[in-house]
Amino acid sequence: MALPDARRAPPEQVLREIELARRSPVVTAVLDAADGAVFVVNAQRQIVAANDRGQLAGDAAALAGLRMGEALGCVNARAAGDCGASPACRQCGALTAMLCSQREARSLEAECLLRSELPGRAALELNVRATPLQVEGHRFTAMSLRDVSAEKRRDALEQLFLHDVLNTVAGLRGWAARVRRGTVQPAAAFERMDQLTGQLEREIRDHRALLLAERRLLVLEPAPVRASDLLAELEAVFSSHAAARERRLAIAPAPAELVLHTDASLLLRVLVNMVMNGLEASPSGGEVRVACGAAGGEATLKVHNAGVIPPEVQARIFQRSFSTKAARGRGLGTYGMKLLGEQVLGGEVSFSSDPERGTVFAIRLPLRR
Numbered sequence: 001m002a003l004p005d006a007r008r009a010p011p012e013q014v015l016r017e018i019e020l021a022r023r024s025p026v027v028t029a030v031l032d033a034a035d036g037a038v039f040v041v042n043a044q045r046q047i048v049a050a051n052d053r054g055q056l057a058g059d060a061a062a063l064a065g066l067r068m069g070e071a072l073g074c075v076n077a078r079a080a081g082d083c084g085a086s087p088a089c090r091q092c093g094a095l096t097a098m099l100c101s102q103r104e105a106r107s108l109e110a111e112c113l114l115r116s117e118l119p120g121r122a123a124l125e126l127n128v129r130a131t132p133l134q135v136e137g138h139r140f141t142a143m144s145l146r147d148v149s150a151e152k153r154r155d156a157l158e159q160l161f162l163h164d165v166l167n168t169v170a171g172l173r174g175w176a177a178r179v180r181r182g183t184v185q186p187a188a189a190f191e192r193m194d195q196l197t198g199q200l201e202r203e204i205r206d207h208r209a210l211l212l213a214e215r216r217l218l219v220l221e222p223a224p225v226r227a228s229d230l231l232a233e234l235e236a237v238f239s240s241h242a243a244a245r246e247r248r249l250a251i252a253p254a255p256a257e258l259v260l261h262t263d264a265s266l267l268l269r270v271l272v273n274m275v276m277n278g279l280e281a282s283p284s285g286g287e288v289r290v291a292c293g294a295a296g297g298e299a300t301l302k303v304h305n306a307g308v309i310p311p312e313v314q315a316r317i318f319q320r321s322f323s324t325k326a327a328r329g330r331g332l333g334t335y336g337m338k339l340l341g342e343q344v345l346g347g348e349v350s351f352s353s354d355p356e357r358g359t360v361f362a363i364r365l366p367l368r369r
Contacts, residue, residue, distance in 0.1 A: 001090045004099055006082050009044045014065050017042050017138065021049040024135045030142050037145045039068055040133065045084065045098060047071060048140065068094060068143060073118035076315055088315030093126045094143065101130035101141050111148075115318060123335070125149040168200045171242070195240050202237070206269050206336075214337050219265075220344060225264040227254035227292050227299065233264075234271050234290065243276055246284040252291040260299050261368045266340050270349070271301060273337040274361040278305035281359065294367065302362045309353040317351065337361070 008018070021027045021040055031038050031051040040049040047063045050071075055118070063071045069083030069092075080086035089095055093110035101108045112126040126145045133140040175193050178184040212218035231251050238244045260267070278288035282305050292301040309317065318338040341349035347365035 001096055001099075003089060004045065004084050004095070006085050007044065008065075009042060009046060011065070014042070014046055014048065017048040017140075018064055020135055020138060023139065025290065026133060026135060027140070027142075030131075030133070031067065034144050036147065039063070039071065039145070040142045041068065041098065041141050041143060043102065043139055045077075068098075069114070071211065072114065072124065073116040075115045075117055079118065079315075086315055087311045090312050091316060094126070094130075094145075094349075095131040097128050098141055098143060102139070105132050107131045112145075113316070122150065133344070144187065165200065165203055168196055168203060171196045172200070190295055192240065201239070202269075202272075205265075206272075209266065209269060210336050213344050218340075218344055220263050221265070222261055222263050224259050224261055225267075227258040227260060227301075229294065230254075230260075230264060230268060230271075233268060234275065237268075237272055238275060238279075243279040247279050247281070247282050248285075248287045249275065250287055250289045252289070254292050255294065258292065258294050258299060260365060262345060262365055266345055267363075267365070270337045270341045270345070270363055271303070273333045274303035274363075277333055278303050278307075278359070281305050281307035281309075297367055298364050299367055300361050300362055300364045304358055304360045306358040307353075308355050309351075309359055314351075315352060318349075334361075337363070 008014075015315045027040055027049050029107065030040070031049060032211055034051060039047050042048050043323050045067050046065050047068065067077070067083035069077035069089075074083065076086040076088040076092075077083040080089070083089070084092075084095055092112060092114070094112040097110040107129060108130045109127070112124070112128045114124050114126075117126050125148050127148050128146075129144045131142045131144070133142055141165050144188050175184070175196070176190050179186055179189045182298040209218055233252050235251050275288060275290065283287055286306060288300070289304040291304075292299060294300070317334050338349045341347050341363045345363075345365060347363050349361070349363050351359065353359040
């Protein structure tokens with residue numbers, strides 16, 4: 001999708017359109033009849049009327065003249081300096097529905113996923129419907145928004161939980177069957193089954209941690225932990241993990257004296273997500289590298305793979321439920337590392353990706369909280 005014209009209507013035109021919308025019984029009926037939030041926008045995508053239902057963007061009067069992404073606090077609108085100007089906007093369901101409705105003069109529905117800077121609105125998942133309106137010869141578009149975050153989150157977590165747990169259970173059943181048939185030495189089978197049981201426990205704890213973190217109920221248990229011990233545990237997690245088959249995980253030795261004061265279990269979950277992301281992005285025979293270091297009172301742990309994330313995906317990489325994978329319920333790995341790494345552990349999670357250097361996910365943490 002081509003990005004739209006960024007030019008805005010002159011202030012005097014916006015004021016005339018606001019007054020026109022205020023007097024219109026059609027606009028009034030649309031705003032009053034909707035159960036959720038509604039923005040009415042002009043041809044330049046600026047808000048000329050809104051209701052205050054849904055508690056998505058605050059007082060309707062303060063929204064006049066803004067574009068929808070600006071009203072919702074979209075991080076991409078802020079980064080680009082204008083709603084509709086960022087490469088990520090090409091993937092925006094709300095913008096697509098709005099432009100197509102304006103062009104084709106018909107109602108259109110889409111899903112919109114965005115990260116918001118508004119208080120309490122870190123991740124918004126919206127069902128958006130764009131409907132053309134004619135008022136005294138002026139063309140407007142009514143954008144109705146329904147917050148489906150709760151149901152999307154519940155569906156995503158359920159599907160992801162079932163996917164991961166069933167895969168691990170299938171592995172346990174497979175090894176149990178080999179023991180019954182006598183095709184494997186019991187000691188080797190029991191060792192593998194013990195590893196799979198540990199993996200199953202981690203998956204259950206990870207999902208529980210994500211649910212509690214979203215509700216701000218996750219309790220931090222900080223304690224001194226050696227970086228070398230943390231990386232050894234990370235290596236053990238992937239020593240027989242299915243995602244690491246035909247791929248190499250190379251973990252550089254940590255400085256012997258490097259000690260972090262953090263919740264080791266939660267930090268390990270963040271690193272596991274980073275490594276999983278790297279392994280899934282690597283072809284057969286590919287390598288994922290892990291390294292850590294410290295400077296200026298902070299520790300940094302990095303996970304590198306040779307793949308490249310497309311620019312339009314980079315801008316949405318930390319959005320909940322956004323994923324390039326086809327399976328339902330995916331898209332929580334990068335969101336989870338951001339949520340746990342920043343909101344709970346108090347660090348900073350970031351990434352870089354380009355053809356020359358590949359992709360690096362990193363978490364930076366203070367050595368002491």
